[in-house]
Amino acid sequence: MSNATLSGKKILLGVTGSIAAYKVATLTRLLIREGASVRVIMTPAAARFISPLTLSTLSRHEVLIELMDEGNWNNHVALGLWADLMVIAPLTANTLAAMATGACDNLLLAVYLSARCPVLVAPAMDEDMWRHPATQRNLEQLRSDGVEWIPVGHGELASGLVGPGRMAEPEAILAVVQERLRKQGSLTGKKVLITAGPTWEPLDPVRFIGNRSSGKMGIALAKEALDRGATVVLVLGPTKVEVPEGDIQLIRVQTAEEMYAAVADLFPETDIAVFAAAVADYRPAERADRKIKRKAGELTLQLVPNPDIAALMGKQKTPRQLTIGFALETNDELTHAREKMEKKQLDMIVLNSLNDSGAGFEADTNKITILPAGNNPEEYQLKSKSAVATDIWDSIFRYFSDRLYT
Ligand SMILES: Cc1cc2nc3c(=O)[nH]c(=O)nc-3n(C[C@H](O)[C@H](O)[C@H](O)COP(=O)(O)O)c2cc1C
Structure with missing residues (x-):
């Protein structure tokens, strides 16, 4: 019998334009290994950090990037309804800000706004971007919109600085996904x-x-x-x-x-x-049947x-x-x-x-x-x-x- 923990689970994996996008190849592989069906959506910026070909090969499905593609449109509502869980990793400061305000100028954001499933995000950015009050405000907004975020790691950053802002490692993201999906079914039938x-x-x-x-x-x-x-x-x-x-x-x-x-x-x-x-x-x-009068x-x-x-x-x-x-x-x-x-x-x-x-x-x-x-x-x-x-x-x-x- 298979002991894959995500067997039959449908996961939308959103990727944004951070240097940490290279780690998504590993994350995709881990999710697939655990039995999940994975559909990857990238922002146009993300496609400059990791090749869509790599992620389509690993996820076994075409990677979606464009909201409108040569006369076709990618049905963001259907994707949003399909998934059991949406994971956005890495999450840039830019996409975070767009999510916090409800902006919708790419496919990933359109899917986020249409998704009925829980959403998990794994932020990744440089220390100063991470500490900026605007970033913290936007994260707080997401939290109160019901989005769960995976804490950033502390360590060496792409800029050469050492501090908080590193995206959580793929294994840690997988553990949160497993826990979230386990909980998700915990009240089924109740x-x-x-x-x-x-x-x-x-x-x-x-x-x-x-x-x-x-x-x-x-x-x-x-x-x-x-x-x-x-x-x-x-x-x-x-x-x-x-x-x-x-x-x-x-x-x-x-x-x-x-x-x-x-x-x-x-x-x-x-x-x-x-x-x-x-x-x-x-x-x-x-x-009283009638308004009580002043006396x-x-x-x-x-x-x-x-x-x-x-x-x-x-x-x-x-x-x-x-x-x-x-x-x-x-x-x-x-x-x-x-x-x-x-x-x-x-x-x-x-x-x-x-x-x-x-x-x-x-x-x-x-x-x-x-x-x-x-x-x-x-x-x-x-x-x-x-x-x-x-x-x-x-x-x-x-x-x-x-x-x-x-
Ligand atoms: C080399 C390089 C690395 C970057 N890494 C990050 C990052 O880790 N986090 C972040 O928030 N933005 C990072 N950026 C900036 C984003 O790529 C930029 O804000 C982009 O517009 C994000 O688009 P998106 O959110 O639609 O993917 C980086 C830019 C460059 C050129």
Whole structure:
């Protein structure tokens, strides 16, 4: 039996005009040896660094360079849909900048913009180019667009300088590709339910009690679960943040009671439920039919408790189901998060603290600590919410794959 790790996997290999392009011959050979189908796309500049003939021979397919070629056009959309993974190695500062802004003046960029698969990049450039704030800004943009990048190496550069900027070695890129594709299928066949966003609890036809949750963290989790092969339902409170069109089943709700009804309905069929919504604990006891008018004196609102969705699902879950919760705390964070995890019978809780700048509501970044039940907390750096989503799913996989797959 073949033990090729990439058997049947379809990889688009994008090559740009860096001196490190010569290493792509080795990378292509390694990918093919592991059983992958590889299609190479080069920028016109890349073709001056390594011959398309070399890469077409190694990949066993014609290398594509031109968007429009002697009256023909290369179908970038079809290529973008074909692949399981797109790898751009080496990635120049120039193509990085184009990707960060959405520019599209060559075939490689058109395919990048059309690709529905995950994208990995391996930057390569001189130290000063690498350190330039524009490069770092563009990389950060890519990261928050969901592109994973492989760290550059430190060492001798083509310019003669010694420092960071070298493209990762082909063997290291292969290892990241293998890991990424292994993860990609890790939720195949699993049903994932995610709640996200705030709830609005109406006082009258125009006013409500709400909170500042944007839903961005839950949407990032839904996207990542989809990339890993899950069937995903997202129950989303009122937010203006857009959900990527496509395969996520979206159920929009307003109030905690509506969210509860949707979750209770879906939960029995769910393998993993992630409760990332900021659900109002209380709602007004009464909802006025008409707008409440100003009157002299005080107005007292009476509030009644909302259903505790995570706790109620925790009570009814079977040993084959996982429930993951979130805690946003302002003091004694770990203690409160642990208490919440036990009370709601969660398998894991993700803590973010309002004491960390850049974490929590509305921001595009988050800084989390993951507490898996019965294990030590894991503290993470401040990252984009899509990178945080990767960490959370990695942790779920690490701690619970036994339970999910037995
Ligand atoms: C000898 C040589 C080596 C180069 N190496 C790099 C490199 O490693 N990284 C980089 O970002 N640009 C490098 N460049 C500059 C790019 O080739 C240039 O920006 C080009 O426009 C990139 O086009 P592309 O991104 O469409 O492939 C190099 C240029 C030359 C002449």
